[in-house]
Amino acid sequence: MADVILKDIRKTFGVLDVIKGVDLDIKSGEFVVFVGPSGCGKSTLLRMIAGLEDITSGTLEIGGQVMNDVDPSKRGIAMVFQSYALYPHMTVRENMGFALRFAGQDKAEIARRVDAAAKILELGPLMDRKPKALSGGQRQRVAIGRAIVREPDVFLFDEPLSNLDAELRVHMRVEIARLHKELNATIVYVTHDQVEAMTLADKIVVLRAGIVEQVGAPLDLYDDPANLFVAGFIGSPRMNVFAGRVIGASGTSALVSLDGFADKEIAVPLQGPVPSAGTPIRLGIRPEHFTDAGEDSLSITIDMFEHLGGETFAYGRSTSGETIVVTTRNGRSLSTGHVLKAGFDPTRALLFAEDGKRIR
Amino acid sequence: MTAISTSRAVPASRASRVLPRAATYVALSVAAFVSVFPFIWMMISSTNTSIDIIKGKATFGRAFSNNVANFFAQVDVPLVFWNSAKVAILATLLTIAVSSLAGYGFEMFRSKMRDRIYSLVLLTLMVPFAALMIPLFMMMGKAGLINTHIAILLPTVASAFIIFYFRQATKAFPTELRDAAKVDGLKEWQIFLYIYVPVMRSTYAAAFVIVFMMNWNNYLWPLIVLQSNDTKTITLVVSSLASAYYPDFGVVMIGTILATLPTLLVFFVMQRQFVAGMLGSVK
């Protein structure tokens, strides 16, 4: 097992800066998930760790060794691709044993490792089939099996579940979590599925446009985002954000008024100094943090709602046109036009500066 | 416009369904006849005497064995076939090896010059062979290769058309497969040999059929560079029979049939892969 350390890693494609200086410390045995919008450089960063893209500058260490110019096969990594990338002309067994056979392992050892992986992934009856004769989920399991057989220090996954249907995705997600426990492996996993990130990760890395916005445990990112981007990216439905300004201070709390809810004054407790009166701010409240109780409340006229059975998402608008989403557990009686008194606890509200930085 | 809308709106009557189909079949039959006729005529003529052929006799005659005997008497059949086979097979294998590597390279490696060089390669498709003939002949002459089979092989080996064909086919080759192979420890040439070639085998089969036919039937260039009888290929020999002072057309037909057989054989053996290759190797 091995740590993975990235120091000021950069990547340019011609004139395009794709990764703009990433520092990251991945501990041995950790499950790290890269999330971020499409095109932010998740795959590129992962492929740089794998050795499939050159590193423009910075250093990459795996297991204490600088790996910048080491061949992918000698980095102690294995990669699972989005399209599975199984060799179509080989059977499942040949696919799984290929790397070892190629490295000159003896037959008995290859068979032992392939059989062990097949057992973990329940591939037994599929071993002599070609990939063409497998379902998507089975192909995915073979791809993971092929990685396991190599007994790598670090597993790299690039959106491994995005080609599967919803049900299989949940199933495979659980499988991957189980595998992580069983193999005690270091895993770097790229996804843009929030649920995958939240449920699998020990540590989430939120990327935007080639820059790390925040690194932290899933719940830390959820509870304590460093900026508006992370706050909006983690959590579903998205956090509600209201424009407003500071109108004063009361003890350590900032008194805030919102543009879309005139004559509303909210006291948001802060650890640090309160910004001066008049400072424009953004106030964030998660949809699920609205409750019937709560010290403060906003009156929201419902335009639309989505019943999910257990809970309901109610959509409304503030007077200044900001969309508001409220998650409620007793939303069956709602109707459009209904005015909802959405209570909230001001200690759960988050304050952001106009440039998006969190005000703590 | 009206015809279309009525036939859609009203449930099509029997006649309106049968007629267009009948027309299609008639057109197809005519096309089939036009393409098969020379072949049938070749078969029929091979059984007739030269005089009957000139008269235009279109029924089977009794001169077949006589024609065969004459052909074998006039032509050193094993030598001619050996020459043809050697040239066609070697040229085909070399062309496919070189051009598929080039196609793979053009698609897999990014570089600023890539598309410029590629356009240049495609541009050579527009230069007619007639314009290359004389300079090529002079080059071969300087290299002392006139009247050798190497002179036939060399100009055919890098085929812009086959490079184009392989590059197009390679677009369907998943790049993640190449990445997976790199992670598995393969070098570029090993990826090519152990992953690309087997995955693209129907593309190779189709290319083999096309290139083999081109080479087997190649006439003009061999006619120019092959001058002695012991190096000549079947196409040259048959055509020289036909252009003799008193050509025996029965014998010519036997030669034509023999010259056609190998390409037919290659096509029938590889028919399935050929069609698959034309449709794309990667599914």
Ligand SMILES: Nc1ncnc2c1ncn2[C@@H]1O[C@H](COP(=O)(O)OP(=O)(O)OP(=O)(O)O)[C@@H](O)[C@H]1O
């Ligand atoms: N080989 C390349 N040449 C030029 N630009 C590239 C290359 N590969 C990626 N890029 C660019 O780098 C940026 C990051 O790409 P990358 O594939 O890492 O994004 P991603 O975060 O994985 O996105 P997605 O979620 O859509 O997979 C994109 O703008 C992409 O266009």
Ligand SMILES: [Mg+2]
């Ligand atoms: Mg990606």
